[in-house]
Amino acid sequence: MNVPLLDLKAQYQSIKTEIDPVVAEIMESQYFILGPKVKECEEAVAAYSNCSHAIGVSSGTDALLIALMAEGIGAGDEVITTPYTFFATVGSIVRTGATPVFVDIDPVSFNIDPLAIEEKVTDMTKAIIPVHLYGQMADMDPIIEIARKNGIAVIEDGAQAIGAERNGQRAGSVGDYGCFSFFPSKNLGAFGDGGMVVTNDPERAERLEILRAHGSRPKYYHTVIGGNFRLDALQAAVVTVKLSHLDSWTAGRQSNAQRYDRLLGETGLVEKGLVSLPTVIANRHIFNQYVIRVDRRDELRDYLKENSIGCEIYYPVPLHIQECFSYLGLSKGDMPESEKAADTTLALPVYPELSDEQAKYVVDTIASFMS
Numbered sequence: 001m002n003v004p005l006l007d008l009k010a011q012y013q014s015i016k017t018e019i020d021p022v023v024a025e026i027m028e029s030q031y032f033i034l035g036p037k038v039k040e041c042e043e044a045v046a047a048y049s050n051c052s053h054a055i056g057v058s059s060g061t062d063a064l065l066i067a068l069m070a071e072g073i074g075a076g077d078e079v080i081t082t083p084y085t086f087f088a089t090v091g092s093i094v095r096t097g098a099t100p101v102f103v104d105i106d107p108v109s110f111n112i113d114p115l116a117i118e119e120k121v122t123d124m125t126k127a128i129i130p131v132h133l134y135g136q137m138a139d140m141d142p143i144i145e146i147a148r149k150n151g152i153a154v155i156e157d158g159a160q161a162i163g164a165e166r167n168g169q170r171a172g173s174v175g176d177y178g179c180f181s182f183f184p185s186k187n188l189g190a191f192g193d194g195g196m197v198v199t200n201d202p203e204r205a206e207r208l209e210i211l212r213a214h215g216s217r218p219k220y221y222h223t224v225i226g227g228n229f230r231l232d233a234l235q236a237a238v239v240t241v242k243l244s245h246l247d248s249w250t251a252g253r254q255s256n257a258q259r260y261d262r263l264l265g266e267t268g269l270v271e272k273g274l275v276s277l278p279t280v281i282a283n284r285h286i287f288n289q290y291v292i293r294v295d296r297r298d299e300l301r302d303y304l305k306e307n308s309i310g311c312e313i314y315y316p317v318p319l320h321i322q323e324c325f326s327y328l329g330l331s332k333g334d335m336p337e338s339e340k341a342a343d344t345t346l347a348l349p350v351y352p353e354l355s356d357e358q359a360k361y362v363v364d365t366i367a368s369f370m371s
Ligand SMILES: *Cc1c(COP(=O)(O)O)cnc(C)c1O
Pocket: 059, 060, 061, 062, 085, 086, 088, 089, 131, 157, 159, 160, 180, 181, 182, 183, 193, 194, 195
């Protein structure tokens, strides 16, 4: 049996009759950049995220960058975030000229530890970027409290968490900005790169819109320096069609996660402490990834791959010890929980189309490795 980490061909086959006519329509119109399809997508994602405004952008990375730019963040400023995330979270901070300040993760949720944030706040802190890793929201209430008290902005990195909820609040609607990615492997993926920033603040929305097109308003008059951060019509149209299926795909991921919990539990490996299951804390975890912890992680990964099972390590090197950030002067031992997670976590296939037999095969293969 073959179990890929993700099966986008199966997803496309299930919505081909809806997608293909929309793509053909765009080809006929030759209207590719922004325009009515992007507006429609923005309205749909804003509503889905419980936000009043959404600005379609070129990627999740650019969503983070443009949000930082809209806050006027640059050289001399500090931005607090987690080292246990995809590179873009921190890459965007550094590209503005600001300095990333790392706070270690909570080992249960894998998200930034809110109790360790306040001691890192200085006069130079301008923003906090919590990341909703694997599809589960960070503990936002204490983060918002610290931010309000200190007059700093909150930019949610929701690239893995569109539609996730915590205490009845949707990802992206809690902070000053929510950033989403439509990279194909995300839960709501386009047919290329794309992203979106959501906000409930009309003034921030306007700044984002101006920055998205080189800071131009009116056209060819520039009061600020922006960039080309535009979303294109094709990606927007694909995302709009897929959004109508997202809740059922999420339900599929959630039931796959529950099935893994049950099947892995039945092997006895969890009881023996050989496998740790993901913990659902927030009340709507959308399972962009189903991540277990094991001790001989690299060996298990190789064994699964030998048995045609897709799996991945998100992420093998925490960002505070990446070579490109060595100028920050941090080293191994500074963020122990992130480092431990990087050594022990493994993501298993959890995509909605995963069958019962495939899930059983994954669990049987893990059990045979452990025995
Ligand atoms: C994917 C991802 C991004 C970047 O999104 P792109 O669309 O690939 O640029 C940022 N942050 C996190 C946590 C991500 O998973």
